[in-house]
Each structure stands twice: as structure tokens, then as C-alpha cells.
Amino acid sequence: MPDDNVPGRARVVDTPELAAYYGALAQHEAGALWTVANDIEPWEPKPHAIPMLWRYEVLRPLVLQSLELVRPEDAGRRVVMLLNPRRRNVSAAVGWLYSGLQVMKPGEAASAHRHMASALRFIIEGSGAYTIVDGERLTLGANDFVITPNGTWHEHGNDGGTSPCIWQDGLDIPLINALEANFYEVHPDLHQRVGRPINASHLSYGNVALKPLEPDWRKPYSPLLKFGWDNTYDALRRHAAATTGSPFDGVAMEYVNPLTGGPVMPTLGAQMQLLRAGEHTCAHRHTGNVLYHVAKGAGHSVIGGQRFDWKEHDIFCVPSWTWHEHANALSSDDACLFSFNDFPVMRSLALYREEAYMPNDGHQIS
Numbered sequence: 001m002p003d004d005n006v007p008g009r010a011r012v013v014d015t016p017e018l019a020a021y022y023g024a025l026a027q028h029e030a031g032a033l034w035t036v037a038n039d040i041e042p043w044e045p046k047p048h049a050i051p052m053l054w055r056y057e058v059l060r061p062l063v064l065q066s067l068e069l070v071r072p073e074d075a076g077r078r079v080v081m082l083l084n085p086r087r088r089n090v091s092a093a094v095g096w097l098y099s100g101l102q103v104m105k106p107g108e109a110a111s112a113h114r115h116m117a118s119a120l121r122f123i124i125e126g127s128g129a130y131t132i133v134d135g136e137r138l139t140l141g142a143n144d145f146v147i148t149p150n151g152t153w154h155e156h157g158n159d160g161g162t163s164p165c166i167w168q169d170g171l172d173i174p175l176i177n178a179l180e181a182n183f184y185e186v187h188p189d190l191h192q193r194v195g196r197p198i199n200a201s202h203l204s205y206g207n208v209a210l211k212p213l214e215p216d217w218r219k220p221y222s223p224l225l226k227f228g229w230d231n232t233y234d235a236l237r238r239h240a241a242a243t244t245g246s247p248f249d250g251v252a253m254e255y256v257n258p259l260t261g262g263p264v265m266p267t268l269g270a271q272m273q274l275l276r277a278g279e280h281t282c283a284h285r286h287t288g289n290v291l292y293h294v295a296k297g298a299g300h301s302v303i304g305g306q307r308f309d310w311k312e313h314d315i316f317c318v319p320s321w322t323w324h325e326h327a328n329a330l331s332s333d334d335a336c337l338f339s340f341n342d343f344p345v346m347r348s349l350a351l352y353r354e355e356a357y358m359p360n361d362g363h364q365i366s
């Protein structure tokens with residue numbers, strides 16, 4: 001319904017007197033609320049970001065091209081960013097979430113830094129890559145998921161591989177900048193000293209349903225920094241054997257802090273979901289933004305009424321409060337979608353809301 005027909009909504013008609021009055025207010029850095037009220041208090045969230053899909057086969061050659069154009073020593077991080085057309089001004093892929101594709105040649109190392117933005121990485125291809133997080137060296141393989149919580153020193157390199165390693169970075173940079181809380185520091189020695197056994201957090205905290213009796217951990221993020229693909233896929237398949245799954249997400253599991261069962265970091269959450277062969281989920285929408293990465297298989301999603309066909313390593317986004325459904329309709333194998341989101345922010349600020357799409361048996365017309 002148009003706002004100017006609704007009692008209780010702003011519906012003031014412009015007059016010459018009002019125009020003069022607005023001018024007088026503007027001279028004193030003031031304004032009349034009713035001129036903007038319907039915009040700043042929408043009936044429901046109106047995301048700036050649009051649904052988007054980034055094709056890996058299109059971006060991969062461009063990412064590899066950067067290897068010849070810049071060195072990590074000069075670029076800091078050699079990354080091709082994913083930019084939503086209406087979020088370019090804040091360097092966001094969707095909502096307040098940043099994402100990019102980082103690439104490292106064998107033998108390269110990027111220096112250590114830390115910042116107030118939290119980061120995560122999903123490994124796409126190549127072997128021999130590592131990340132060092134607060135003195136712990138983590139070895140990385142395809143479809144592994146790694147976290148770099150805010151405030152931790154981190155650096156990346158590729159020292160055993162024979163080909164470039166490419167991974168997807170996800171950070172809450174736009175959110176932390178919007179909150180005007182970002183800090184950034186380069187490590188005084190440019191590189192950290194490795195002070196723990198390789199993959200230490202994985203050895204102690206990466207065991208299914210077993211945690212150390214005396215956890216050596218008091219920090220507000222997961223002590224487990226790396227979640228390997230083999231464990232993740234195995235967990236999904238085992239869960240799939242015991243459940244029909246969610247009508248909206250298929251067989252979906254969240255990467256969690258093993259000590260609390262909560263999200264891996266205070267601002268960023270991550271999930272992996274499995275869509276069975278032939279599965280087509282019902283549409284729903286929720287507050288919070290999600291960036292998906294196709295970890296396995298091929299299928300399509302309908303997002304805001306628009307169909308996006310995807311295959312391995314494509315990336316797509318679902319902006320806040322946008323209807324979406326996923327389908328693995330044609331393949332005879334399962335498909336897996338990795339995703340990260342800002343749900344921890346939405347939930348901790350009591351802003352999370354979710355709704356099922358009721359018309360047409362829960363399916364949008366695309």
C-alpha cells in the first residue's frame with residue numbers, strides 16, 4: 001500500500017510555507033522527520049544488495065592473471081574482491097559482508113597482520129597452502145574451512161604446493177567500518193614465530209563430541225580454527241542418514257565453537273548444507289545476509305524470484321529478507337553448499353526474524 005494512504009504514516013503535502021521551513025531548518029543542520037520517515041522506517045528490510053552469482057570459471061583466469069601483475073609484498077594481500085553493484089561503496093559482496101578470492105604461488109608468503117574485522121577462508125584449489133593464526137600453523141586443503149577471529153595475528157603462504165592455491169576470504173570489514181571500530185596493525189617482525197604444534201587446535205578440539213576435560217581456552221571465539229572437509233562431509237552424510245533435514249535448507253549443519261556449541265566467531269557464522277539428488281527446498285526468508293560457495297555438485301537457487309544456476313566453486317549471495325530456495329534437481333549425486341553469514345550479529349542484537357513462503361506450495365515462480 002502506498003505510504004501516503006496509510007493513517008499513521010507520514011503524508012504531509014508540500015506547500016511553499018513548508019519548503020521555506022525546511023530551508024530554515026537546513027541552515028541549522030536540522031530537518032523535519034516526516035520528510036524522510038517512510039524511508040528510514042520501512043515496513044520491512046529493503047536490502048541494498050541484489051541477488052548475485054559469481055562464476056568461478058569466469059573469475060579464475062582473472063585471479064590467476066593477478067599473479068603476474070602484483071606481488072604479495074606490495075599488495076599486502078593479493079585478492080580479487082567480489083562486489084555487489086549496490087554495495088561497491090562499502091566494498092561489500094552482500095549486506096555488510098566482504099568477500100574475495102586470494103591467490104598465492106608456490107614459494108610465496110604474505111606478511112602477518114591483525115585487525116578488528118573477523119575473517120574466514122574456504123579453500124578452493126591447490127595444495128601446500130598454510131595459514132598461521134596466533135602462532136599456530138594450519139595446513140590447508142580443498143574445501144577446508146579456517147577462521148581468523150578478530151585481533152589474531154595471521155599470515156598466509158604456499159610452501160609445499162606445485163600450483164597456485166586459491167581460496168575465498170570472508171570478512172566483516174564493511175560491518176566493522178560501519179560501526180567505526182576497525183583497527184589494523186602489521187606484525188612488528190612481519191612474520192610470526194610458530195609457537196604451537198602444527199594444527200594444534202585441530203588435534204585438541206577437532207574430535208567429534210569429545211572436548212578436553214580441562215580446556216585451555218577463555219577467548220570469545222572457537223578454539224578450533226580449522227574444520228577439514230573430510231570430517232564435514234562425513235558429518236553431513238551421517239546426519240543425512242538420520243534425518244529428512246530442513247524443508248528450507250536440506251541437511252544443514254553449522255560450524256560451531258566446540259566448547260559452547262555457538263557460532264565460530266562473535267560476528268560471523270558458517271554452515272555447510274547437503275542437498276540430496278532430486279531435492280528442491282521450500283522458500284523462506286530471514287534477516288541477515290548469506291554468501292554461499294558451491295563446495296560440491298551443481299544445481300540452482302531461486303533468489304528474490306530470479307533463478308541462478310550454479311556449479312562447483314561458484315559463489316552467490318542472498319541479501320537480507322529475500323526469499324530463497326535451493327535445488328539439486330538434475331544430478332544423481334548430492335550437492336553441498338558452504339555458506340557464511342552475519343546471523344551471530346542478528347541474533348545477539350535480537351534482530352533475527354524468519355518467515356516461510358506460503359504461496360504455490362512454498363516455491364517462487366522464477
Ligand code: GTQ
Pocket residue numbers: 077079099100101102115119154156169171
Ligand atoms: O587475508 O588477512 O581478502 O585482511 C581482505 C582483508 C584478506 C587477509 C582479504 C584481509 C585479508
